[in-house]
Amino acid sequence: MRKNNLIHFVFGYIALILTSCSAQKKNEQANVKNTQPNIIFYLADDQDVYDYGCYGNEKVKTPAVDRIAREGILFENAFTAQAICAPSRSQLFTGKYPLKNGCFANHSKVKPDIVSITKQLRKLGYEVVLAGKSHVSPDEVFDWDKEWHAVERPVGPREYIPIDSIQSYFKKAKKPFCMLVTSYYPHAEYFNVEGATAQDIKFYPFNESKKNNPAFIKDKAGYYRSIAEDNKQLDQVLTAADNYLGDNTLVIYSADHGVSGKFTVKDVGLKVPLVARWPKVIKPGTKSKQLIHYTDVLPTFMEIAGGKATPDMDGTSFLPILQGTETAIHQYVYGVRTNQNILNSEVFPSRMIRDSRYKYIRNFNSVEVVEQNLTNKPHVDFFIRRGANAFKNEPFEELYDLQNDPFEQHNLINKPELKEIKERLTIDLFSWMKAQGDFLNEQPGTMPLIKGKGKAGFRLDEDTPRRKIPDAIKNTLKEDDYRIIKHW
Template identity: 60%
Template sequence: MPLYLALFFNTGFAIAQEKPNIIFFLADDQNITDYGCYGNDKVKTPGVDRLAKEGMIFYNAFTAQAICAPSRSQLFTGNYPLKNGCFMNHAKTKPTMKSVTTRLTALGYEVVLAGKSHVQPSSVYHWSKEWQPVKTEGKPRAYIPLDSIADYLKNAEKPFCMFITSKYPHGKYFDVPAKSADNYTFFPYDNKQKDNQDYLKKLAGYYRNIEEDNIQLDHVLNMVDQYLGDNTLFIYSADHGVNGKYTVYDRGLNVPFVVRWPKEIKANTKSDALVHYTDVLPTFIDIAGGKAPKELDGKSFLKILKGSKKEIHQYVYGVRTSQNILAASVSPSRMIRSKKYKYIRNFNSVEVVDQNLGDNEAVNAFIKMGALKFKNLPFEELYDIEKDPFEQVNLAKDPKYSKTKDQLAKAMFEWMKNQGDILDDTEGNMPLIHPGKRFRLDQQSKYIDIPDSLVNTLKKEDYLTLDYL
């Protein structure tokens, strides 16, 4: 049987082939709790809800970092941010990494990016084709390049993997009037905002942006149904939650993940398997007929898509790096999570900040500022996720959970060592990371307010310099 046969339709060409086409639609900054199919009946998400009815919805899918570039780097490399190098926003992936563009091209695929990129360098991410977002009249954000996508789907002559990366619902939001609090869904972390008119107006714009993203998704799904056959794997996700952005709480790291593949996945199925963004590339390699190399952190979840109930992970992990962002600070965290428990260590908590100080007074000043910025953040956090899904009750100091906490901490530090983490359990190890030309800790900005006496006090030798940045 030949690799593919072109079948003519009035609308163009559809490709019937042994290797499936793969499409990954990635939204930007949307909470898992803000979808109809995930239980929120106050928000309009017909496109994603349709996919959930026609495919499989995952409830325990995670990214390791609740911020744009590090989250995307995992999808594209199959490695956690610490290992692939992009563990700060606006940072580069290590040039030694091989991404999806190399892995799937070697297996006969074209690998296409349609929309927002936010990853670099081009030597790692060398797309077969790439189309930028398109400015759209009267909209707060640029659209995905729908015309280019349609033209490609009509005329594709070989199997492809296409990442469609939306700029929605990320702000800037639509300027729409606030409605009463009854029109929105609130959770333990924002329940106190019900009477805050500024917050309600922001929610109104955010919900409207979600609707706009679903309009774009509907266009894409209609194209797929029109031009492609049932051997097309379609995944929808969002890179991280907006309410947990920059954190390692589930509201930032637990991502929506919905998969449709008519040829292989039963409609309206559900999975509580623990899966991770690093698993996406190994799964794509598996689907394409290859074998994922051992240096990848992720594992294929192809068998789960086909109905297996066997878990592929005991734990997933999370990273918080507050340096190299607009409101930069020295306040790193690491997280380990099973399906039942989550352990977090906040390495520069005020509880332990004194042990992070050294001989350099300028460096010490910024370490102290980082700790004070999050003065209510404890050194350790432990949550029973099954009983406390919104992470409200910290069990870290409860002696009944000391064994669980110690087991998770040990496993987390083993993972950190394997990742080549810049942090460890050594007293005084609290590195400042050189940010390049932007987001310097010792520069005044709209987002960073520091005493005049600390401006320009950090020298190059005060930073940990990563040679690939």
């Protein structure tokens, strides 16, 4: 009996030790997971970086955004590569520039083999949620763990974020999550505001000529009102985060691109607001002048989650900046312009490279070089010439000193003293384009007409609500006249 008792005691003791070790291991795993912060990324739609209180516009009311900046960090030089909705968002969710990820025209898809934010963060233990506007595809690439569409309300010209679902999720969350709250505001159509005057609007060099334009002032006042409405939504998200989530929650606010520079590669289109709050990590009231880019957002999230960017990503994590180290992320950022596949479709592609001071732009179908782009096919050349003439005031090359001319009003391309700067930027731009698989190159030549396979996308030779085509040229383009983007 004594021997049996001893055996039972030994086995019981061993079992107790194993159970204790297993419990300890589970607790350690739980503690590791608990160190992963929740991530909330709030994205507004079509709002200039210049239209925020924290970015210097005292005429517009943005208290919720200003609060994040006050409680965290404000980035002064954050950029998207394309001033248009789908390509801008696709960069955020892939870590890759538009030409590499495949979505370089609006209403187009990324390549089907892209591994997006959903799979990248899911394998690091996160649930990835979209709340609001998507405008990215295909669904197989952007396979959200949960997705809630925007909701209509009796007031307001646009749909609203699904705040009830967001609040409920915050209350019940059991694992780390990345939630993308994507607003439809302040994108047009705007609120109707009566009695607005020029004194209600802040003007800049790119729009000060419209101070005496009543229609512009009324439109801008409605835009300001829509901005205020979006801030109410953001405030609800912040309140819910404060009520239901702990300090280990990173909140980032941005807007996908500027509305005043939409479809361009000017800073008014590509420069974006980006403010972040992360208690006990980000020092309140800080600013960063470092160049960061939308392709950096996913690598940053991956590093925060305990992983790292994949080698094929274009972006670099800016987590060190959030943690208080003002370290350089990029020497250059780049921009892409594609005016095809929209309602005002024209053949006028552009590329941009920018460092902390200088910007170089090339407009590949400028009137200066349009004759070199022709194909000897009259029905094709009609659209190439039409595209050049639609932007006849935009030269083949542009160079700006952003330190002295932040609104890009004075083209310095012919200044002899800036020749070396132009050459440096040009060489790096075309090296980047080649690495991206760009179909444009340094020498003027055939200008591609682009579209999706079959009936996908807008055809150049058909009318749209915003563009009329002469009857004689309608439906003259054949499939082999286009450069077909098969995955669109």
